[in-house]
Amino acid sequence: MSSPSPCSSSWSSQRYRIGYALSPKKVESFIQNSLINKAKQRGVDLIKIDPTKPLTQQGPFDCVIHKLYGSDWNNQLRQLALHHPNVVVIDSPESIKRLHNRISMLDVVTSLKIPPGDQTFGVPNQRVLDESEWIRLKK
Known part of the structure; x- marks a missing residue:
């Protein structure tokens, strides 16, 4: 016997x-009353x-x-994951760490193998400045 689909009425009492x-x-x-109300109607409580x-x-959260x-x-997110491993965290600190580093993020882009065509694709040159260089350039 298969599990009920998330849209079936047997799941209607389940709240997330x-x-x-x-x-x-x-x-x-983003968090408008219309979104909160629509979510509630669909069994989702936004907290x-x-x-x-x-x-x-706080919580409990799904x-x-x-x-x-x-x-x-x-x-705090790590403690939550430790105490409540079934809670899904979007996005975990480990997942976004790379995106906060522009150079490592762009390394991924430059490694893409995009076939040649009518469009061009590239990444501008990047340079990291330390504080003394930044002060010198501001003058």
Whole structure:
């Protein structure tokens, strides 16, 4: 016997709790009442996470969506994963670490094998400046 599909009525009593931790600007643009209400109708509770409180004391969550960064926040996400391994975290600190480093991110792009065609594709030259170079260039 197969499992019921997520759209079947036997799953209608199942509720999912999705915690979100976003900057105030992103909350203002994305988390509208219409989204919260539509999610509720579909069995999803969107719960605002307070990043100033321990994440492990909030919830429970089935999933955490975030766009916050920093060592304190990353430690909270690691603690959550340690105490609640079944909670899906989008995106884990390990997943986004590479994207925060522009040089390593662009290394991936330059390694792509794109067949020649009418379009061109390239990555601009990049240079990392240390603080003394930056100060000198600002003058």
